[in-house]
Amino acid sequence: MTHAVTLAHYLARIERQHGCAPLPLQQLLMQVAGACQAIAAQVDAGALAGVLGAAGSENVQGEEQKKLDLIANETFIAHCHWGGQLAAMASEEMETPYPIPAQYPRGDHLLLFDPLDGSSNIDVNVSIGTIFSLLKMPDGRSSVSATEEDFLQPGRRQLAAGYCIYGPQTTLVLTLGHGVSVFTLDRPQGAFILTRDQLRIPRQTAEFAINMSNARHWAAPVRRYIDECLAGSQGPRGKDFNMRWIASMVADVHRILCRGGIFMYPWDQREPERPGKLRLMYEASPMAWLVEQAGGAATNGNQPILDIVPAQLHERVSVILGSRDEVTRVTGYHAQDASPR
Ligand code: AHM
Ligand code: MG
Numbered sequence: 001m002t003h004a005v006t007l008a009h010y011l012a013r014i015e016r017q018h019g020c021a022p023l024p025l026q027q028l029l030m031q032v033a034g035a036c037q038a039i040a041a042q043v044d045a046g047a048l049a050g051v052l053g054a055a056g057s058e059n060v061q062g063e064e065q066k067k068l069d070l071i072a073n074e075t076f077i078a079h080c081h082w083g084g085q086l087a088a089m090a091s092e093e094m095e096t097p098y099p100i101p102a103q104y105p106r107g108d109h110l111l112l113f114d115p116l117d118g119s120s121n122i123d124v125n126v127s128i129g130t131i132f133s134l135l136k137m138p139d140g141r142s143s144v145s146a147t148e149e150d151f152l153q154p155g156r157r158q159l160a161a162g163y164c165i166y167g168p169q170t171t172l173v174l175t176l177g178h179g180v181s182v183f184t185l186d187r188p189q190g191a192f193i194l195t196r197d198q199l200r201i202p203r204q205t206a207e208f209a210i211n212m213s214n215a216r217h218w219a220a221p222v223r224r225y226i227d228e229c230l231a232g233s234q235g236p237r238g239k240d241f242n243m244r245w246i247a248s249m250v251a252d253v254h255r256i257l258c259r260g261g262i263f264m265y266p267w268d269q270r271e272p273e274r275p276g277k278l279r280l281m282y283e284a285s286p287m288a289w290l291v292e293q294a295g296g297a298a299t300n301g302n303q304p305i306l307d308i309v310p311a312q313l314h315e316r317v318s319v320i321l322g323s324r325d326e327v328t329r330v331t332g333y334h335a336q337d338a339s340p341r
Pocket of ligand 2: 116
């Protein structure tokens with residue numbers, strides 16, 4: 001008789017096989033999964049639980065906060081701050097890192113998260129999600145005095161990264177650096193069950209995802225790439241492309257992990273000083289690691305996203321990720337481009 005592999009089983013197994021999930025990390029990931037499960041229940045209930053609509057506030061990035069952004073943020077804190085594994089947490093919805101309260105034990109991990117990604121889709125019942133990334137405190141730093149600087153590590157140093165998508169199913173997608181695994185929430189059991197392992201993104205694709213309404217603001221290499229896709233079988237690519245744009249990064253990346261494709265949220269000229277819309281540390285880096293672990297690629301047009309050393313907690317970045325051959329092509333167009341930017 002075969003038994004379902006729960007997230008807890010999986011973490012114990014991957015520790016035995018690869019030594020990449022010591023007990024504190026396993027405990028922390030179970031807390032993260034618990035937070036996602038609790039957020040999933042709120043998302044499910046929607047209007048019945050009074051969680052839809054605007055909160056009437058803005059985050060540090062000047063974006064309107066939805067009630068569910070704040071509820072998801074509080075849920076993460078409540079599930080993860082007491083366990084003794086964390087030195088601090090940081091999120092899209094908090095200006096500065098959240099230190100672990102003095103009454104709780106502290107550990108040497110750092111948790112970064114986007115509690116509710118795809119906020120514009122909350123009120124219209126389209127898939128949304130939570131993105132998370134786990135780091136260690138830098139060597140020699142004390143866990144009682146974690147600061148913003150302690151978080152500023154390149155994505156290559158992540159210990160674990162993933163997302164939970166609240167869609168037709170609630171699905172947790174995780175990497176600890178040994179491939180990408182998918183867990184589906186079994187609600188009656190209250191557990192995430194391993195449903196796909198070792199996801200691979202096909203190298204090639206004929207599907208792109210970008211917010212086309214920004215086309216007139218893009219830099220030349222992005223415009224060139226999309227123009228060639230749109231020219232289809234009559235153009236230089238010699239094949240027709242399909243387009244998808246869900247406007248929830250979790251949902252667009254999930255599709256790409258499942259069947260390939262390329263996702264772009266590039267720099268554009270409206271705000272030339274801003275590298276992009278998406279945030280490096282709790283959106284782009286965890287997604288970039290998942291995509292690389294599944295055989296894809298992720299760059300900002302110039303370098304792998306995972307190599308970028310952040311200068312700020314809420315730093316933005318241009319994002320090009322997905323099927324390796326397409327990401328290599330767009331990145332190559334940037335290298336050939338002589339125009340400023
Ligand atoms: P959020 O974290 O505030 O929801 O913002 C990030 C989202 C991404 O999920 C998505 O790819 C992008 O913003 C959509 O942007 P746009 O509304 O320009 O299409
Ligand atoms: Mg987001």
